[in-house]
Amino acid sequence: MKISITARHLDLTPSLRQFTEQRLEKLHRFAPDIHGAHVVLSQQRAACLAEVTVRVNGTEFVSSHGHAEAGAALERAIDRLEEQLRRHKDRRVTKKQRPTRPLNGAAPPSDDLEAPEEE
Numbered sequence: 001m002k003i004s005i006t007a008r009h010l011d012l013t014p015s016l017r018q019f020t021e022q023r024l025e026k027l028h029r030f031a032p033d034i035h036g037a038h039v040v041l042s043q044q045r046a047a048c049l050a051e052v053t054v055r056v057n058g059t060e061f062v063s064s065h066g067h068a069e070a071g072a073a074l075e076r077a078i079d080r081l082e083e084q085l086r087r088h089k090d091r092r093v094t095k096k097q098r099p100t101r102p103l104n105g106a107a108p109p110s111d112d113l114e115a116p117e118e119e
Helices: 014-029 070-097
Strands: 002-008 034-044 047-056 059-067
Touching: 002 014, 014 034, 014 047, 014 070, 034 070, 047 070, 059 070
Parallel strands: 002 034
Antiparallel strands: 034 047, 047 059
């Protein structure tokens, strides 16, 4: 997964970069087909805003959160993103498990067409 991190009006420390990469790598539990992630950390007055965007097969998931500390804002944003991806995975799994109907609306064929003859 390609991860790009942008910091606006904020110094990005190596520990914060490593924390971000570790948390985003854990998202593969919910979506193994993640193409890329983009993280924007910005300082606005007394709060830090973290916005995380993840691309999964043409669908973008976006989460943002503000907090006084950059690490806490980033953690909450990634937690929200995990929740979105978990719900997306649940939808995909239940959609695959749904039984199929015949196209013409007829009842499905039954296996007991030939009844044994009574003597």
